[in-house]
Amino acid sequence: MFRFAANLNWMFQEVAFLDRFAAARDAGFSGVEILNPYAKPADGVAEKLRAAGLECALINVPRGDWDNGERGLGAVKGREAEFEAHLAEGLRYCAALGCERLHVLAGVGGDHATYIANLKRAARVAAGQGVTLTIEPLNPRDMPGYFLRTQAQGAAVIEEVGEANVKLQMDVYHMQITEGDLEVKLRQYMGVCGHVQVAGVPGRHEPSTGEVNYAHVFGVLRELGYEGWVGCEYQPAGDTVAGLGWMRGLL
Numbered sequence: 001m002f003r004f005a006a007n008l009n010w011m012f013q014e015v016a017f018l019d020r021f022a023a024a025r026d027a028g029f030s031g032v033e034i035l036n037p038y039a040k041p042a043d044g045v046a047e048k049l050r051a052a053g054l055e056c057a058l059i060n061v062p063r064g065d066w067d068n069g070e071r072g073l074g075a076v077k078g079r080e081a082e083f084e085a086h087l088a089e090g091l092r093y094c095a096a097l098g099c100e101r102l103h104v105l106a107g108v109g110g111d112h113a114t115y116i117a118n119l120k121r122a123a124r125v126a127a128g129q130g131v132t133l134t135i136e137p138l139n140p141r142d143m144p145g146y147f148l149r150t151q152a153q154g155a156a157v158i159e160e161v162g163e164a165n166v167k168l169q170m171d172v173y174h175m176q177i178t179e180g181d182l183e184v185k186l187r188q189y190m191g192v193c194g195h196v197q198v199a200g201v202p203g204r205h206e207p208s209t210g211e212v213n214y215a216h217v218f219g220v221l222r223e224l225g226y227e228g229w230v231g232c233e234y235q236p237a238g239d240t241v242a243g244l245g246w247m248r249g250l251l
Contacts, residue, residue, distance in 0.1 A: 002218065004247055005031035005057035007197075007233040012240045018044065021052040027241050028248065033058040033231045038089065042096035049097055056099040057229040058134070058169075058195055061090035063105055072105020074135075075115035075147040087122050094131050101195055102126060103134045103169055110147030116160050123163035134194045136169035139177035150179055151189045158192050167194025171233065176201045176212055183220050190224050199234035206234060208246035218250060
């Protein structure tokens with residue numbers, strides 16, 4: 001049985017952010033993931049999460065100055081102190097939300113040695129809190145210039161970092177756009193996978209739309225014994241609840 005987490009920055013935009021927790025519960029979700037919880041106080045977000053009886057599957061570290069092109073600082077040379085501050089803030093929210101996975105954004109451009117060193121330090125800090133760090137390859141169409149692109153690159157980084165609590169965040173949407181060959185990639189890298197995300201391609205709407213055969217993708221995940229969360233990081237084409245037929249069929 002798959003565990004689905006609604007991405008509350010993308011889904012349920014029919015209601016205010018803090019009301020999306022109850023909306024996700026009422027729609028049948030058992031968990032949520034949050035790209036950017038930092039616009040709201042941690043205790044306020046935690047209260048809504050607990051009241052809805054949901055788990056927080058994943059949050060992102062603060063992403064930096066998004067409007068000026070920043071996409072995280074994990075691999076950005078010369079910004080190490082800011083990266084550590086972002087990590088500390090992310091871990092503070094993880095503690096408040098009981099969240100065990102923190103996505104560390106690599107950033108635009110980037111430097112390999114800086115990325116490895118930052119992840120090594122971050123992993124050791126996160127391990128003390130029982131948190132797993134995830135790294136996610138992103139496609140060049142949506143994220144021009146982003147440092148981390150492919151599953152192979154991500155797996156190589158994880159091997160070089162050498163910390164057990166650094167895992168690959170395998171987003172099928174990004175993987176399809178950048179690489180394709182989905183079944184092979186899932187089989188090849190499932191051993192280092194810590195989180196899966198889904199969306200239709202190319203529109204990033206419901207997984208039931210577009211070119212990806214998600215019936216097959218979910219069949220592969222089931223065969224591989226994947227027991228982690230499946231994050232629904234997509235923009236509903238219309239009303240969020242009306243578009244959830246694809247998930248109800250799997251549940």
